[in-house]
Amino acid sequence: MELQVEIKGGAMLVRLAGEIDLAVADTLRTSLEEELDRNPGVRNIVINLGGVRYIDSSGLGVLLGRYRRISGDGGRMFIVGASPQVRRIVEMSGLLNIMQEFPSEADALNHAG
Amino acid sequence: MEPVNRMRVEFTSLPANVAFARVAAAAFASQLDFTLNDLEEIKVAVSEAVTNAIVHGYENSAGGTVVLAVEIRKNTLKIVVEDTGKGIEDMEKALQPAYSTDPERMGLGFAFMQSFSDSLKVESKPNAGTRVTMTKVCARKASSPAGR
Ligand SMILES: Nc1ncnc2c1ncn2[C@@H]1O[C@H](COP(=O)(O)OP(=O)(O)OP(=O)(O)O)[C@@H](O)[C@H]1O
Ligand SMILES: [Mg+2]
Numbered sequence: 368m369e370l371q372v373e374i375k376g377g378a379m380l381v382r383l384a385g386e387i388d389l390a391v392a393d394t395l396r397t398s399l400e401e402e403l404d405r406n407p408g409v410r411n412i413v414i415n416l417g418g419v420r421y422i423d424s425s426g427l428g429v430l431l432g433r434y435r436r437i438s439g440d441g442g443r444m445f446i447v448g449a450s451p452q453v454r455r456i457v458e459m460s461g462l463l464n465i466m467q468e469f470p471s472e473a474d475a476l477n478h479a480g
Numbered sequence: 481m482e483p484v485n486r487m488r489v490e491f492t493s494l495p496a497n498v499a500f501a502r503v504a505a506a507a508f509a510s511q512l513d514f515t516l517n518d519l520e521e522i523k524v525a526v527s528e529a530v531t532n533a534i535v536h537g538y539e540n541s542a543g544g545t546v547v548l549a550v551e552i553r554k555n556t557l558k559i560v561v562e563d564t565g566k567g568i569e570d571m572e573k574a575l576q577p578a579y580s581t582d583p584e585r586m587g588l589g590f591a592f593m594q595s596f597s598d599s600l601k602v603e604s605k606p607n608a609g610t611r612v613t614m615t616k617v618c619a620r621k622a623s624s625p626a627g628r
Contacts, residue, residue: 389531390495423527424588425498431586452520459595460588 369418370395372402377410378479379403380472384418387426396429403436410442411479415472416457417448427460434465443467445475485511485552493534493544493563501530501548501561508550509557512618521596522557522616528589529561529612536581537565537610555618559597564609571604 368391369384379402387395403409412433416422434444444466449457457463469475487508491497502523509522530546538544547562568574580587594600597614604610 386499388495388527389498389534392495421523423524423531424586424592425531427588428585432584452517456524456592459592460586 368395370398372398374406374409375413375476376480377408378413378476379406379409379411380413380415380476382415382418384420386421387419387429388421388423389425392425392429395426396432399429399433400436403433410437410440411445412437412442413445413447413469413472413475413479414466415448416446416450416453419449419453422453422456424460427457427462430466431462434462438465443479445469445479447472447475482554486549487551488547488549490545490547492542493538493546493565494542495534497546498527498530498534501546502526505548505550505559508552509616512552512555512557513620514557514616514618515620518616518618522559525593525596525614525616526559526561528592529559529614532589532612533561533563533565533610535585537563537567539566555621557616557618559614559616560611562609562611567606567608567610568602568604569606571602575602 368387371382373380414430437444446457446466446468489504491500505526506519506523510519533546534540544563544565549560551558573579575590577591578587593614597616599615601613
């Protein structure tokens with residue numbers, strides 16, 4: 368897994384790549400929690416799944432957990448770049464009902480920043 | 481009579497082995513003429529079953545053994561994932577979508593296994609273990625290596 372985080376105003380941009388399963392779920396969870404702790408001004412999160420080749424319930428659970436954290440303060444989570452296969456899994460999980468999908472990072476940041 | 485083609489591996493209940501299991505199962509399954517989409521579904525289904533064995537069955541301890549057995553009979557793939565962990569207390573609840581005994585999890589695993597297979601059977605006994613059996617039929621006719 369590769370993880371890249373950038374703070375863009377009130378938004379945290381998270382670029383994810385690789386295979387997101389049980390083997391990396393703890394690392395991903397801890398990294399995102401640390402970034403949120405370190406950046407209390409972050410309100411919204413943009414997740415770029417462009418480089419993700421595989422995701423399953425372990426990865427989706429991590430995303431939902433961070434959504435829960437920010438949504439308590441009215442924050443929202445946005446998804447961009449999912450491949451058809453990854454998108455299908457995300458959609459089946461129901462996460463697309465609570466996280467808005469955008470065609471590009473720039474579009475998402477326009478709404479999130 | 482059609483020969484049965486089998487594989488069986490057992491491995492330690494380590495998170496890194498989830499990827500090993502899904503790749504091994506998909507590689508074996510690709511002897512049938514599954515579509516790429518089917519193979520992706522097989523990977524997710526196997527990962528969910530193996531993840532459950534590690535996370536729930538063995539409660540994240542690396543002291544357990546997970547068995548993955550895959551079988552090809554004509555154009556049907558059969559996948560078995562087995563653990564000898566703590567077992568499932570309430571099967572009816574466990575199989576409900578969005579039910580989880582872990583507040584950090586979403587209860588998606590069995591729902592994915594169900595969606596991505598043609599049949600799903602879960603057998604479990606508290607303090608003895610769990611066996612998940614899935615079948616998936618390959619719609620395209622297999623090219624039988626034995627028949628060529
Ligand atoms: N191999 C197993 N051993 C013991 N309990 C299990 C096993 N597999 C599943 N369970 C029980 O069944 C429940 C439902 O499993 P399921 O995979 O659907 O959801 P989950 O694992 O809790 O969440 P997710 O799959 O979204 O991470 C689990 O919470 C757990 O209590
Ligand atoms: Mg599960």
